Each structure stands twice: as C-alpha cells, then as structure tokens.
Amino acid sequence: MDRWSTEFGAKGGLFRRLRDGCAAEWEAYTWHPFVRALSDGTLPLAAFRRYLVQDYLFLLHFARAEALAVVKAESVEAMREKAAAVGAILDETRMHLLYCADWGLPESGVRAEPESAETVGYTRYVMDRGLSGDILDLEVALAPCAVGYGEVALRILADDRRMARGNPYESWIAMYAGDEYQRLARGAAARIDALGRSHGGEARFALLAPVFAEAARLEARFWQQGLDAAR
Amino acid sequence: MDRWSTEFGAKGGLFRRLRDGCAAEWEAYTWHPFVRALSDGTLPLAAFRRYLVQDYLFLLHFARAEALAVVKAESVEAMREKAAAVGAILDETRMHLLYCADWGLPESGVRAEPESAETVGYTRYVMDRGLSGDILDLEVALAPCAVGYGEVALRILADDRRMARGNPYESWIAMYAGDEYQRLARGAAARIDALGRSHGGEARFALLAPVFAEAARLEARFWQQGLDAAR
C-alpha cells in the first residue's frame, strides 16, 4: 500500500471510509495534473498564479465555514478549536498576500480579482452544507480540503518524477509537507473519525459519502482552473 | 399501560425512546395543570385567552421552523411534506384568528400583542436547533409540540375527571382529538422514527435526548404562562 494512503485518519474510521468510498474522485483530486506538474516543476507560471489568486478568495470563505462550525459545534472545546481555526485561516490570508507578492501578484490586484466560477461553486457548496446539515455534515464538506492538501504534499514527496532541486514550487510543497500543516491535516481527519463516532457516522454513511465525493470533485475543478488559465 | 402512551411512534423507535427518556418532563407537559383544567372545565377564561393569543404568535414561528425544514430536507418527497406543513400552519393561523374572535379576542388585538418571554424562548430555541443541527435535530425540537398536542387530547378523552358535557373548552379538545390532527401527530412521530433510522438516531441519542426534553420543558412553560395570566 502506498505510504500516503495510511497517513490520515484511523483504520476503520469515518475519514478513511469516506475517502475509500470515492477512490476515483480522490485520485483525480490528489493526483491531478496540476499537482503532478507542481511535483515535476513543469507547471506554467500562469497556472500557479491563477491558482494563488483564487486560493486567497477561497480562504476567506473557508474562514466563514469554520466560523459556521463554531456556531454548530457540539461542545465548548470544539468551539475553541474551531475559533482557533478561524483565526489561523485569517492569519494565513495575510501570509498568502505576502506569498502572492513574491510571485509578482500585488495585494491590490489579488483583492480586486473577481471570484471564479470554480471558487464560487466550491465555497458556497460548503456553506450550504453548513446551513443544511449539522457539524458532521459541515466538517465532511471541509475535510477534502484540509486533509487532501496534506496528502497531496506527501504524494509529491514520494513521487519518482519529483523535481527535488530547483523546483520553482518548492516553497509551496514545503509548506504543506511541513510539520505544522501535516499536524493540522491529521487533526482534521481525526476529528472526522471522532464526529463519526459521536454523531452517527456509520448510520449516516450513505448521506455523507456523496458530500465528501462532491467536495473532492470541486477541489479537482479548483486545480483545473489553474491549468485552464495557462492554455 | 395507559392507552395514550401507545398511540404515537413505533415500539423501539426513536420517538418513544426520546419521550421515555424524559418521562418527568413529558408528564409535566402533557398533564400540566393547564391541561387538567381544560379537561375538567375549570380553566379560567383569562388563562385560555392568554394562551390563545400567544399561540397565534407561536404558530408564525412554527411555520418558519417548518420552512427551515424544507431548506434542510433530505429528499424531494420530504421537501413536499414540509412545504405542505408550512402551508397548513399558515392556513391554521387564519383559522386561529377566527377562533380567537369567537373568544372575544379581535384580530387587531391578537396581531398587535407582543410576544411573551415564554413564546420567544420556545420558538427561538427551535429555530436555533434548526440553524445548529440537521433535519433530525430540527424535527426532534419540533416533535414535542406536534405529537404532544395529539397525546394531550387523548389523555383528556381518557380522563375520569373530564367534563364531557358543557365543557367550555370542548371545541379545542375536539380539534386536537379529531382524526385530522391525530393523523398529523402520528405522522410526526413516524417521521422521527424514520429519520432516526436514516440519520443515525441510535448513535446520536445522547445528543438528541436533551433537545427533546428541553422542548418539552418549554412547552410546559407555555401552558404555565396561561395560568400565570389568570392569577
């Protein structure tokens, strides 16, 4: 079995069941041509830039989704965790603007950029799951992003075709492969497992699986918009 | 076993588990002094009038809660059922105003009455459960009202101390004991049972039971405000 496939979530836990339940969508997302091109360094700059700008807009809605998770949280402890996530993502947006500037994208331009159809689709889908469902529904819609980026980074590290030296995207890879993000991704998978136990994940699997799969599909489209911009 | 205690929900189903899980609160609600005084005809008119006026305001928020259930519904069929409930409750508000007029409460007065603390508390608690939780959480918060009124009416019918002739509140009793309402109440209990199966009711029992119990407590307070008005 591949190394990365055992990294997130417990064996028999809800996260792995959800991921294995949409193996094709998960593969199409976590090993998308955009990701492979990050790995071997062949990604066109225009593709990466498009991704970076939209990722900033994505983060703002991701913070809103985590705030909605505070509203829906099942305990004071969960409220604290989710509130910390809101703060961390809002801090990350500042870092992200600096990172964008490193890639020749000034803050004013990034902030003025309209949301793409792909960004609108993914982010509002998550918000609507938050409105419709409970904390588990919302976290399941968020998990492909939080955990998937962790897996993407590990897959790149393990990739035979990886351009390890002089890869222009090394800073991006290093961030998501780093301890801090990996801890966060493992935590997100563990939270799905825990909510699965407390909130009837087993019995609700048929309802949750399509949400997880849809979020994975929407993530793949998010990468794709980068490639489309570089055509 | 009492006749009425077997009427709603299936044996072993989620509704009965929830009701039996808060036997004291359920008894305090469904056999509240207000209810007993409806049964034996001793309820002061001022108490009933206070109840009627606030019940009108309650119904408006009950319709909102059923509309939120349309937003959160798990299928097209459930959307249709919940949409029909919204329509039925809004129709009922018109009937309710006519009924209030029969009791000497003109429409303009009823519509101008401010919401009591008891009405605000109960209705907004339900709406917040709808915001926080999924369709099952919301329906569990609504069930004590929908099913409880059906049980209240059956308990009155079976009451030894019931004033069967000349009871000033006979029209109220007849409405809730009637086939139409009884069918609705049985349907509401059956829906909880069904959602319990599809949405992990067994695993989520520890989370759902306090919601059901709180709604029962808030219903008891709703009766109590009537008695308080007649002191």
Add this chain to the structure above:
Amino acid sequence: MDRWSTEFGAKGGLFRRLRDGCAAEWEAYTWHPFVRALSDGTLPLAAFRRYLVQDYLFLLHFARAEALAVVKAESVEAMREKAAAVGAILDETRMHLLYCADWGLPESGVRAEPESAETVGYTRYVMDRGLSGDILDLEVALAPCAVGYGEVALRILADDRRMARGNPYESWIAMYAGDEYQRLARGAAARIDALGRSHGGEARFALLAPVFAEAARLEARFWQQGLDAAR
C-alpha cells in the same frame, strides 16, 4: 427604448437600478447565444436537453431558497407569498419532469443526473446570500432568475430573427411569455422595488449591485453549459 426594457419594475425603483447597474452582464444573460438559438430555432437538441435536466436540479434548490425566504420574511403576508412560491416551484418540478419526458428524458434519468458545476455554483451562491444577508439580499440574488426569464421571453417575441412557425422550442417560449409567468416576473420585480423602499435599498445599493450582477453572470453560465454539451 426597447419594449422589454420597460416591462419589469417601476421607473426609479430598485429593480431597474440593479439591472441598469450591470447592463453588460444583463445583456450577456438575457440575450445569450443559447437564448438567440431558442428564438431562431437553431439550438441543438443536445443543448436543450442538457439545460432541461440541470434546470430540474436547479428548481429544487430554488424551492429551498424560497423556503429560506419564508424563514426571513418581514411580515405574515410575505410569509404567505413566499410559502406559495415554494409550493408553486415544487409543483413545477413535477410538470418539469413530464416536460422532460416529452423531450425523451425519462424521469429516472433526470433524477439520477448529477448536478453540474454550473448548477452547484448558481444555486449555492443564492443559498449563501440567504444565510449571509437579510430578505432583501436573498430576493436580489433570486431576482435575475425570476424576472430575467420573463424578459428573455419578451425579447424572443420581439426578435426579428424569431422562428415563429415550427420552432421546436415554441412550448418553452410560450410558457415564459404566457400571462401566468409574466405576472410572476412582474411581481418579483415589484417585490424588489417594495423591499428596496422598506429595507434601505438606496443606501445599500453598493452592496446589492454586485450580488445582482453575480447572479446574472451565473445565469449566463447556466445557459452556456447547454451549448457546451452540444459542441
């Protein structure tokens, strides 16, 4: 001035200000190549079929959005209107399935079809506006659909290039050009005008205009997916 441009909303009212505030997006939506091809009868069947199937899925979320409008409505009268809209849309979904069947699309297939990215994007954007904003924000997000289809039909009627006889899409045109739909579209524009007055539309114009424009853009993408399917 063109005939259709004076049909919906009052002069100086919020609806016209919103529409005139995004003239390019409005034109791109209401006179989209898909619409022109409906008018002159050249639309490929595959394009129309794709549109019909996704429109069914769209309607379900449109009904959810109207249900959310019941939750957020400013008066009992508005609750009744919005509840009627939910019922009407849910009835329309049944008609829509029959209509799809006329075009060789059996119900089972339509109901099993996954939502497209365009459908997810548009519908969830509206739901999120409903979560974020008040009743006016939500209605502004809904208006390009409700009013726009009325305008689309009138523009087709006035089109020089319209294939008036033997147009395969005549039934679609007739429905939206018909009195019933036109009344509904005028009502939706009048409601925006009224909410504009009661809910600070003038002062909030800078906040509302981007929502209306985005919904118009998402509508244009919705047509476009039909054309893309026929390439």
Add this chain to the structure above:
Amino acid sequence: MDRWSTEFGAKGGLFRRLRDGCAAEWEAYTWHPFVRALSDGTLPLAAFRRYLVQDYLFLLHFARAEALAVVKAESVEAMREKAAAVGAILDETRMHLLYCADWGLPESGVRAEPESAETVGYTRYVMDRGLSGDILDLEVALAPCAVGYGEVALRILADDRRMARGNPYESWIAMYAGDEYQRLARGAAARIDALGRSHGGEARFALLAPVFAEAARLEARFWQQGLDAAR
C-alpha cells in the same frame, strides 16, 4: 444631560437613535433593581450567584452569535474584528469560571447547570435574528448587551447611593468600568453607527428599533432572574 447618556455612539448616529427609541426599556434594563443593588452593595449573594452561573451559559451563545457575525461580515476587516470577538469571549469564559470559583461556585457545578428560561430566551432570540437578518440586524440584537454593560458601569460610578468602599461587588463594577471594557463598548456603539450608514440604518429604523428594544427587555429579564433566585 446625564453623563453616561453621552458616552456611547455618535450624536445622530444609529446607536443613539435606537437607544432613545426605547427609552423606557433602556432605563428598565440599565438601571434595573439588580443594578442598583450592585451599586449600593445590597444585592443578595444568591442573586449574584444565580446571575454569574447563567452569565457563563450566556457567554457561550454570545460567542456563537459573534461567530455567526463572522459568517455574515461585510468585509475582511470586519471578519477579523468579529473573529477576535469570538476569541475574546471564549477566553472570557475561562476567566468567568475562575471568577465564579471565587464566589464559591466550582467549575463543575457551573458547567452542569441547566440554562434558565431567561438565558434560553435571550440567546436564541439573538441567534434567530442572525439567521433572519443581515449583519446589521445581528449587531443590533447584540448591541444592548455589549454597550449596555458599559453604560451600566458608568451609571454605577455616577450613582449617589453607590457603596464605594467595601462593596462586595466592586470587582464586577471595576471590570466593566475599566478601560478595556469601556473601549469595547464604545467600539460596539461605533460599529452600529458605521453599519447604520453602510447598510441603510435610517431607512430600516422601523425594522431595527423593535429588535433593539426586545433585546433590552430580554436583558432586563436576565437581571430579574437573579433577584427571583434570592426571594
């Protein structure tokens, strides 16, 4: 004019209009017998303890309401402010538990206490305004708490009957009269003024005034529950 009445919000701004629009309710809240008894040191210990315990439960929902404000915020800057408020309130809950312990109320007891009807009513009313309305509606429902406590403290400082030495409630008074809280209260009033300008506060005054007044009434009931516990 009284000193405290000029402290919060700008002259002619929305906050002052809202407060002056419900002068009786505002007075009944900010100079409630509970407050006067805090000032002259005559408040029974049982009343204060009851208040403290319920205030802990209140704070948790207040944090949820601020998290909902992140979801609904009008800008990235507003998101950051509201996210900071969530964090600050959650930190305050920890301090509050320590403070309760000082008053002989151990953490386990405070956390196990059921919510009172008054706490449920107030907190869920605010959450429902957040679901129904936009960011301005939500902030207006929150303002009587945030700003009112600041005014309460200033009124106590200016009170002729104040027990300045040996007042058992001095620590409570000092906290809310302190610079940190006063800054927060002024900020909350200024935010209402600013949102009033950007979100049509003038035109929406007739819709907003009842929300502000109801929240003030619910605050007065919150004090009253303390007195009721000491009867």
